[in-house]
Amino acid sequence: MKLFTAALLATALSLPLAGTAAFAATPADALVVAQNIDDIVAIDPAQAYEFTSGELNTNLYDRLVQYDAEDTTVLAPGLATEWVADDAAKTITFTLRDGVTFSSGNPVRPEDVVFSFSRVIKLNKTPAFILTQLGWTPENIADMVTVADGKVVVKYDGDFSSAFVLNVLAARPASVVDEVTVMANEVDGDMGNAWLNTNSAGSGPFVLADYRPAEIIRLTANANYFKGAPAMKTVIIRHVAEAATQQLLLTSGDVDIAKNLTPDQIGSLPADSVKVETFPQAAVHFLSFNQKDEALTPPAVWEAARYLVDYDGMTKSFLAGQMEKHQAFWPKGFPGSYDETPYSLDVEKAKQILADAGIKTPITVTLDVINSTPFTDVAQSLQASFAEAGINFEILPGTGAQVITKYRERTHQAMLLYWGPDFMDPHSNAKAFAYNSNNADDAYAATTTWRNAWAVPQEMNDEVTAALAEPDQAKRNELYVDLQKQVQETSPIVIMFQATYQVAMAKAVNGYVNGATSDFVYYRLVTKQ
Incomplete structure (x- = not known):
């Protein structure tokens, strides 16, 4: 041999x-x-x-x-x-x-x-x-x-x-x-x-x-x-x-x-000799709103946005095999994950939320996106569904480097991106999505919170710190679940999907x-x- x-x-x-x-x-x-x-x-x-x-x-x-x-x-x-x-x-x-x-x-x-x-x-x-x-x-x-x-x-x-x-x-x-x-x-x-x-x-x-x-x-x-x-x-x-x-x-x-x-090639493989296995991945994909833009600061805009994403439509069509619906910052399958997905596309509910809050529409927002599939496809889907509630996205495609540089400089309005942990502990993502102790322009932090200029409530910052120090693993997981619920409900970050990865093999x-x-x-x- x-x-x-x-x-x-x-x-x-x-x-x-x-x-x-x-x-x-x-x-x-x-x-x-x-x-x-x-x-x-x-x-x-x-x-x-x-x-x-x-x-x-x-x-x-x-x-x-x-x-x-x-x-x-x-x-x-x-x-x-x-x-x-x-x-x-x-x-x-x-x-x-x-x-x-x-x-x-x-x-x-x-x-x-x-x-x-x-x-x-x-x-x-x-x-x-x-x-x-x-x-x-x-x-x-x-x-x-x-x-x-x-x-x-x-x-x-x-x-x-x-x-x-x-x-x-x-x-x-x-x-x-x-x-x-x-x-x-x-x-x-x-x-x-x-x-x-x-x-x-x-x-x-x-x-x-x-x-x-x-x-x-x-x-x-x-x-x-x-x-x-x-x-x-x-x-x-x-x-x-x-x-x-x-x-x-x-x-x-x-x-x-x-x-x-x-995905097209995956779909055309001969079933008699090849099989395809799908593996959930740690990366979560999200839409976020820069809080430097006054039109995007009302919490009603964040709440309405959660009902303007066609989660099921995208995952069942062009995102099939690439992403699945997930609405929390820690990927499912790991201790401390929160796997509930309470939001779905409901344009009328979104319009009512905006109206009740006195938000005048239409609102025009630029949306930065990496100029490749499936990101551009997701952007176009968001553009179509948000427009029904009077939020008009102007899509600005760019290279990955251009988009991320703009994000780090906090010069965007809305951003379509993804995030993966550096190591498999929920703090890696909690720090990114639920913590921002200094929102000053000169206090750069490699987090989604700082990059979106979101001054996280002090109570949430304190809970992230407490979860990091909590010696009891069960209590620690409970804290991270609670943090995910808060970010899911009351943040300018709309988490939509968890990536999946398809591998074809004999x-x-x-x-x-x-x-x-x-x-x-x-x-x-x-x-x-």
């Missing part, structure tokens, strides 16, 4: 992007994926911040605690089998799993955890902010993460619940790397950064065997993985930018999975897991029958 796998790799490298030749089915112990992977800037978990690199990190590395393939909504033991939190002392003590080794054969030691966290802080690359939230700095990290009696002791500085800290430690930059191997490949004091961008040094289910930018990624199974070796001995991810070519390769049997097909493929973010993509359980 080794020769067969090698032959497959040679074929994968030589395949034209399009053509008429038919190729043999992929080997039983190899998974071949067609995917656009040109977003990768870095693979080193201390630097990686792109979608595809997040997927790779999850399959190459473990964390002390992690959302794993068996259930991507449950925070589970990873390299740590147990932990004891002391909220008063602001410490969590982790007991490591016995007998776990890195792919190099080196044992996973408490010292590797200390090194990995310290390395992220000292390198200070893009994702370091996730860990520095815990009060860690290059100057104090040696005191904040230590080894005591063979256990890892993590200290944090801030009014955080231990549940929040655990979710931070389940994030990508908290991946544990092999200190011995990494430092053996250090160049000019880079702590192995350059080497880890083309190699791996983890304990995860796979090892990075080959990476060629915008060409191919090859993973090989870690036979000694502590949860058992993956059934797929090899995972080959081919860079195929064109969705039409991905479709061709899938239907001809040259790849097992196609990741980037359009019918023989089973066990592919795609959670709510790219960090939750798993190949470990894949089989082919």
